[in-house]
Amino acid sequence: MTTLLLAGGLIDCTGNPRLAGAGIAVDGEYITDVGPADEVRSRPRGACTTINLEGATLLPGLWDCHVHLGSLVPPWDSRAASETEADYAYRCVRKAQDNLFAGITSLRTAGDRFDADLRLKKAIDNGTLMGPRLLVSGDSSWSRGAAGEDEYRRRARALLWKGADHIKLFASGAIAAPVAESITHTICTSAELRAAIQEAHRWGRHACVHAIGDEAVCMAAEAGADSVEHGFVLGQAGIDAMVRHQVVYSPQLTVTAAWNEKFMRTAGVFPDWLIDNAVEAGRVHHAAFKQATAAGLTFVTGVDNLPRPEFTAGIETFAGKPALLAEIGFMAANGLSPMQALQAATRNAAQLNRVGTRLGTLEAGKLADIIAVGGDPLQDLSVLADVRLVMKSGTHVRTSGANA
Ligand SMILES: [Zn+2]
Known part of the structure; x- marks a missing residue:
């Protein structure tokens, strides 16, 4: 089962600028797709659960x-x-x-x-x-x-x-x-x-x-x-x-x-x-x-x-x-x-911590440690306190204010 996270934005922390309108696909413990929401949504895949995080930004844990x-x-x-x-x-x-x-x-x-x-x-x-x-x-x-x-x-x-x-x-x-x-x-x-x-x-x-x-x-x-x-x-x-x-x-x-x-x-x-x-x-x-x-x-x-x-x-x-x-x-x-x-x-x-190849950024192939926060932290870091979703190794820890 794939989980699709769709959000207002995404900061992958590799150095890329914030991406507006973004999506992540998670299969098992891993991120399998990251990119513009339209592209991630349109790629063929099996059964999917979609979580809409409107207005939120996805970040690495x-x-x-x-x-x-x-x-x-x-x-x-x-x-x-x-x-x-x-x-x-x-x-x-x-x-x-x-x-x-x-x-x-x-x-x-x-x-x-x-x-x-x-x-x-x-x-x-x-x-x-x-x-x-x-x-x-x-x-x-x-x-x-x-x-x-x-x-x-x-x-x-x-x-x-x-x-x-x-x-x-x-x-x-x-x-x-x-x-x-x-x-x-x-x-x-x-x-x-x-x-x-x-x-x-x-x-x-x-x-x-x-x-x-x-x-x-x-x-x-x-x-x-x-x-x-x-x-x-x-x-x-x-x-x-x-x-x-x-x-x-x-x-x-x-x-x-x-x-x-x-x-x-x-x-x-x-x-x-x-x-x-x-x-x-x-x-x-x-x-x-x-x-x-x-x-x-x-x-x-x-x-x-x-x-x-x-x-x-x-x-x-x-x-x-x-x-x-x-x-x-x-x-x-x-x-x-x-x-x-x-x-x-x-x-x-x-x-x-010598786990940079598996963690720390949002990229396909990495472990799905993902959070969503309510707003754009690059505009206002205080939105980091407004946590809308926490996922660790693809396991859903908590969600608030999202439409699953
Ligand atoms: Zn100490």
């Missing part, structure tokens, strides 16, 4: 490249002490499913306790649970206390053997770590990073490195990192190193917008050291990102954990909407075109 499904940030992390693995797992399922319903069909995880992301991926892939496509790191916290190339190599090998899709490494301090005078201080050597990264590459997998300041960013780039996460205190030296080594930048601009001093002080639940760290992270981040766009880097969208004034579960939000949409918006407000920002959330993300 969105990607969040920096997700912690269950981990908590201060002040709620103290609850972890009394939490069981089951409590943790339920939170992971909730957040994963929230993302899928919001049109974020693929998540790259960046570290979860109990390898919960790894286990959830298996449960989704074997049909036990509904959920988004997960590309998982497993528990990455080991790299905050490891020492020596052998240990980095051993830990990476063990995770890859268990099914990790990539290796996540920490090269510096962090906003949520009450550590040093500055969040930019480095916590490992380039040789240690290289040992783990080489193991990932040996498996045909990639490695992403949490790096806040230039010293850590340069170290990660020189060690062969595929993406740098955060770069909150990025300068020209770090940008140059990323250009030289063709590193993808995953900036989390929404983190430094959300973790802002006024909001945190008003909320009254965040410790002072956390506010100090957030202030340091936010000072130059968005300007540095703009500088990085001028240097021609490749970008991907990732959200990470945002501050929660109350203990809640579910998708990260910013201004009441899924935070990934804010991330796309901040990219477009700081040097990228709306089209480039959408590609950061689709094609670039799939390529970074």
Whole structure:
């Protein structure tokens, strides 16, 4: 059975301009036809279900490249002490499913306790649970206390053997770590990073490195990192190193917008050291990102954990909407075109995750991870919050406001 999706427009995210009046044919898990609605409709095929999405634009499913499904940030992390693995797992399922319903069909995880992301991926892939496509790191916290190339190599090998899709490494301090005078201080050597990264590459997998300041960013780039996460205190030296080594930048601009001093002080639940760290992270981040766009880097969208004034579960939000949409918006407000920002959330993300031949764009032969949003996001990115249809691997996840 073929499903025909007909819509007011289509952005395939390959670099083509928006196509008005478009159609997609989906057979099984795959896209088999994409093009002008008249052409797609008129080509001969067997039994068909048609879904009309008038006024909507079809897009590839969105990607969040920096997700912690269950981990908590201060002040709620103290609850972890009394939490069981089951409590943790339920939170992971909730957040994963929230993302899928919001049109974020693929998540790259960046570290979860109990390898919960790894286990959830298996449960989704074997049909036990509904959920988004997960590309998982497993528990990455080991790299905050490891020492020596052998240990980095051993830990990476063990995770890859268990099914990790990539290796996540920490090269510096962090906003949520009450550590040093500055969040930019480095916590490992380039040789240690290289040992783990080489193991990932040996498996045909990639490695992403949490790096806040230039010293850590340069170290990660020189060690062969595929993406740098955060770069909150990025300068020209770090940008140059990323250009030289063709590193993808995953900036989390929404983190430094959300973790802002006024909001945190008003909320009254965040410790002072956390506010100090957030202030340091936010000072130059968005300007540095703009500088990085001028240097021609490749970008991907990732959200990470945002501050929660109350203990809640579910998708990260910013201004009441899924935070990934804010991330796309901040990219477009700081040097990228709306089209480039959408590609950061689709094609670039799939390529970074080494699944670019199967995902990330709307083309015949690719897996049918498709969303429809109510309007033209190139005119107004906020329409990304108006999700009319979500499809993952050709399976219809949800529809609203469509005529089936
Ligand atoms: Zn993170």
